[in-house]
Amino acid sequence: MRTKDILFAGVMVCMGMSFFISCQEEGLVVNGNDVSYINFNKDITKDTTRICFEFYPMEEGMDVKIAEVPIEVAISGKVQDKDLEFTIGIDESLSTYPASQCILPEKCIFKNGQLLDTIYVKLKNSDDLKTATKYVALKINAGGEVSEGLATYSRAIIAVTDRLVKPEWWDYKDLYDGEYSSVDWYYLGDYSDTKYRLFLKVLQENDDVLFDGKDKVKLRKYSLQLKYMVEEINAGRDPDDPLRDETGAIIEIPVVG
Numbered sequence: 001m002r003t004k005d006i007l008f009a010g011v012m013v014c015m016g017m018s019f020f021i022s023c024q025e026e027g028l029v030v031n032g033n034d035v036s037y038i039n040f041n042k043d044i045t046k047d048t049t050r051i052c053f054e055f056y057p058m059e060e061g062m063d064v065k066i067a068e069v070p071i072e073v074a075i076s077g078k079v080q081d082k083d084l085e086f087t088i089g090i091d092e093s094l095s096t097y098p099a100s101q102c103i104l105p106e107k108c109i110f111k112n113g114q115l116l117d118t119i120y121v122k123l124k125n126s127d128d129l130k131t132a133t134k135y136v137a138l139k140i141n142a143g144g145e146v147s148e149g150l151a152t153y154s155r156a157i158i159a160v161t162d163r164l165v166k167p168e169w170w171d172y173k174d175l176y177d178g179e180y181s182s183v184d185w186y187y188l189g190d191y192s193d194t195k196y197r198l199f200l201k202v203l204q205e206n207d208d209v210l211f212d213g214k215d216k217v218k219l220r221k222y223s224l225q226l227k228y229m230v231e232e233i234n235a236g237r238d239p240d241d242p243l244r245d246e247t248g249a250i251i252e253i254p255v256v257g
Contacts, residue, residue, distance in 0.1 A: 169213025
């Protein structure tokens with residue numbers, strides 16, 4: 001698994017006996033044509049969207065940072081001949097992030113003729129996120145022509161913090177029988193907060209702050225951009241004083257190119 005959130009080990013319980021997914025599957029018929037089934041497009045057992053407020057600007061006229069988060073949704077079941085309206089909510093049984101800090105759209109629209117679409121939620125920062133990571137679980141509100149689909153895609157999990165945390169994709173062991181990470185070996189090199197902050201500048205410039213490390217073509221592209229950024233910074237420094245991270249180690253990017 002790419003993501004093994006402790007959150008689900010403790011809270012995915014339904015009726016005090018069965019796991020949340022098992023309970024969800026009890027009443028789901030995902031091959032019917034009488035309703036449209038709307039899912040989130042990430043598996044809740046593997047994928048978590050991670051938000052760090054440190055990299056979001058303070059909007060003009062606001063006294064708190066707000067992150068606008070895109071969430072991809074998928075549709076199956078009944079074929080619609082028009083735009084389909086639906087709403088989302090918060091599953092408070094799976095959330096530790098306060099509902100009062102979430103700004104959900106009053107209604108969402110799945111555009112006619114599309115199998116995938118994107119909705120947006122807004123999350124507010126708070127002081128306690130400087131030392132903690134909290135989770136919000138979004139759900140599709142069933143009703144009318146809309147129902148939930150597959151249980152493993154029935155929630156969108158967002159991890160929210162205001163502190164720098166090494167992304168899980170950087171540490172994902174995919175080389176030599178799970179011994180090493182290709183991100184370390186071939187792309188970005190050893191992790192440091194200083195390097196990650198520079199990399200996030202690259203993501204911001206590419207309008208891709210929610211990059212999850214899965215697309216290796218993008219990873220190579222962004223790693224090369226970081227490498228060139230570091231080379232440009234060093235070109236303006238004394239050759240005997242290259243850019244270093246917070247531990248004093250020289251920042252090096254191993255990607256070839």
